[in-house]
Amino acid sequence: MQIYLLIKSLLEYGIDKKVLNKYDYEYALNALLACFNLTEYEEVDDLEPLLTDLDEILDGMLNYAIDNKLIDNSIIEKDLLDTKIMGCITPMPSIIAQKFHTLAKSNPEKALNYFYNLCKDVNYIRTSRIKKDIHYKYPYEAGTLDISINLSKPEKDPNDIQKLLSTQSVNYPKCMLCKENVNYAGRLNFPARQNLRYIPLVLNNNEFYLQYSPYSYYNEHAIVFSKEHKPMLVDRNAIAELLDFVNQFPTYFMGSNAGLPIVGGSILNHHHFQGGKAILPMENAKEEFIFKQNDVSYYALNWPVSVIRLKSDSKDKILDEASYVFDCWKQYSNPSLMIINHDENGNHNAITVIARKKDNMFELDLCLRNNITTEDRPLGYFHPRSEYFHIKKENIGLIEVMGLAILPSRLVEEMKVVRKYLLGELLSDHEITAMSHHFDWATDLKLKQEITPDNVDKVIANGIGEVFSHVLEDCGVFKKENHTQFIDFIKSMKKEND
Numbered sequence: 001m002q003i004y005l006l007i008k009s010l011l012e013y014g015i016d017k018k019v020l021n022k023y024d025y026e027y028a029l030n031a032l033l034a035c036f037n038l039t040e041y042e043e044v045d046d047l048e049p050l051l052t053d054l055d056e057i058l059d060g061m062l063n064y065a066i067d068n069k070l071i072d073n074s075i076i077e078k079d080l081l082d083t084k085i086m087g088c089i090t091p092m093p094s095i096i097a098q099k100f101h102t103l104a105k106s107n108p109e110k111a112l113n114y115f116y117n118l119c120k121d122v123n124y125i126r127t128s129r130i131k132k133d134i135h136y137k138y139p140y141e142a143g144t145l146d147i148s149i150n151l152s153k154p155e156k157d158p159n160d161i162q163k164l165l166s167t168q169s170v171n172y173p174k175c176m177l178c179k180e181n182v183n184y185a186g187r188l189n190f191p192a193r194q195n196l197r198y199i200p201l202v203l204n205n206n207e208f209y210l211q212y213s214p215y216s217y218y219n220e221h222a223i224v225f226s227k228e229h230k231p232m233l234v235d236r237n238a239i240a241e242l243l244d245f246v247n248q249f250p251t252y253f254m255g256s257n258a259g260l261p262i263v264g265g266s267i268l269n270h271h272h273f274q275g276g277k278a279i280l281p282m283e284n285a286k287e288e289f290i291f292k293q294n295d296v297s298y299y300a301l302n303w304p305v306s307v308i309r310l311k312s313d314s315k316d317k318i319l320d321e322a323s324y325v326f327d328c329w330k331q332y333s334n335p336s337l338m339i340i341n342h343d344e345n346g347n348h349n350a351i352t353v354i355a356r357k358k359d360n361m362f363e364l365d366l367c368l369r370n371n372i373t374t375e376d377r378p379l380g381y382f383h384p385r386s387e388y389f390h391i392k393k394e395n396i397g398l399i400e401v402m403g404l405a406i407l408p409s410r411l412v413e414e415m416k417v418v419r420k421y422l423l424g425e426l427l428s429d430h431e432i433t434a435m436s437h438h439f440d441w442a443t444d445l446k447l448k449q450e451i452t453p454d455n456v457d458k459v460i461a462n463g464i465g466e467v468f469s470h471v472l473e474d475c476g477v478f479k480k481e482n483h484t485q486f487i488d489f490i491k492s493m494k495k496e497n498d
């Protein structure tokens with residue numbers, strides 16, 4: 001494929017998607033030539049048909065770069081180059097921020113929509129990769145759980161791993177969420193971000209930025225991060241920031257991971273939230289009304305993780321009550337349930353918070369968490385038991401607490417072997433090793449039902465779903481059989497004179 005035709009195709013794609021302004025055409029053209037070390041542009045015959053599919057255009061460009069020894073044929077190097085290419089047609093951050101805020105003044109949803117589509121069009125959100133992710137539902141007693149196997153995070157190839165060994169460590173940007181990521185060229189051990197854009201926001205008088213997750217675990221998966229690189233802090237201010245966000249953008253939920261290790265998210269060193277335009281299973285969990293005080297209603301959710309839901313039409317009052325619940329939880333201990341709020345290792349009680357605004361009512365889900373460790377459960381007493389690690393070992397953060405499992409891509413290949421095993425097919429030595437950590441689980445599945453070629457896929461899917469439901473149950477501080485104690489804890493927060 002002729003490189004000039006590819007360049008022209010990309011420029012026309014940009015114009016067509018309205019990310020590239022016609023007055024920036026030659027500016028972008030020369031930037032693209034530089035990506036391929038070209039010093040001149042040959043006009044393409046108008047009769048020559050252009051490519052319109054972005055993946056085809058980028059594939060053509062990457063192949064050109066590999067053939068001309070501009071890059072090695074490795075996933076990391078290809079990602080670095082195609083991001084640099086897309087950066088050439090991505091508008092300057094200030095242009096996007098201005099347009100976003102102009103739209104948001106009259107219609108916040110339209111502003112989000114504009115920004116989300118832009119992030120897809122400039123391939124920051126790699127839609128074609130995300131399409132490969134596996135999604136299905138698992139029926140569970142407290143509501144249907146969403147199971148997803150994430151295939152869009154690229155796996156490193158052996159070439160890359162070799163190169164990474166000799167890569168020097170650099171401390172810039174400080175983390176994946178820092179504002180310094182914008183337009184960063186990347187390196188072998190850090191992604192390129194020439195097509196990353198974010199929008200400045202003010203939440204509760206503090207400066208934040210809104211961006212999207214490149215992996216899009218659910219619809220319009222957004223990330224809001226503080227301007228400053230500072231540790232996650234879940235306190236009254238954080239809850240106020242979440243409430244301010246949903247007040248400004250009521251079509252999105254916004255939540256914060258707990259601020260302690262084990263029960264927190266994967267990034268604890270940069271204050272941030274996650275949200276988006278999605279209804280995750282927990283939102284639909286059955287509510288049990290407990291009482292109302294200060295115009296705020298308290299509910300217990302029928303959910304494997306212990307969740308207190310607050311509702312009120314007053315942003316200030318719900319903030320007061322949430323902060324009060326948080327304080328009460330920090331002081332709560334119940335040694336018979338292994339809920340110990342504090343010991344020589346520090347504080348253990350924490351909260352995962354999710355905020356929503358529906359029909360002018362504010363809603364806060366306060367998920368009670370505890371990160372204590374014991375000799376038997378060194379990774380966390382309220383953490384998945386080791387017998388479930390073959391499916392999920394990572395922290396159970398905000399998204400999973402809400403009932404959406406994000407499972408590792410390795411499961412796809414491993415389940416092909418499990419499938420053969422369940423059907424009684426002969427396994428090679430290599431395959432036996434590959435499924436060894438699933439062996440007990442798979443044997444159990446086999447004992448529970450008759451497995452046929454017709455039902456085997458369903459048996460595996462449901463088996464994974466069932467493991468995820470137990471993972472959530474393990475994270476619950478008040479188990480189902482301790483429901484009375486959970487309700488007693490909520491009732492203990494009722495103030496006498498109200």
Ligand SMILES: [Zn+2]
Nearest residue numbers: 175178229270
């Ligand atoms: Zn940071």
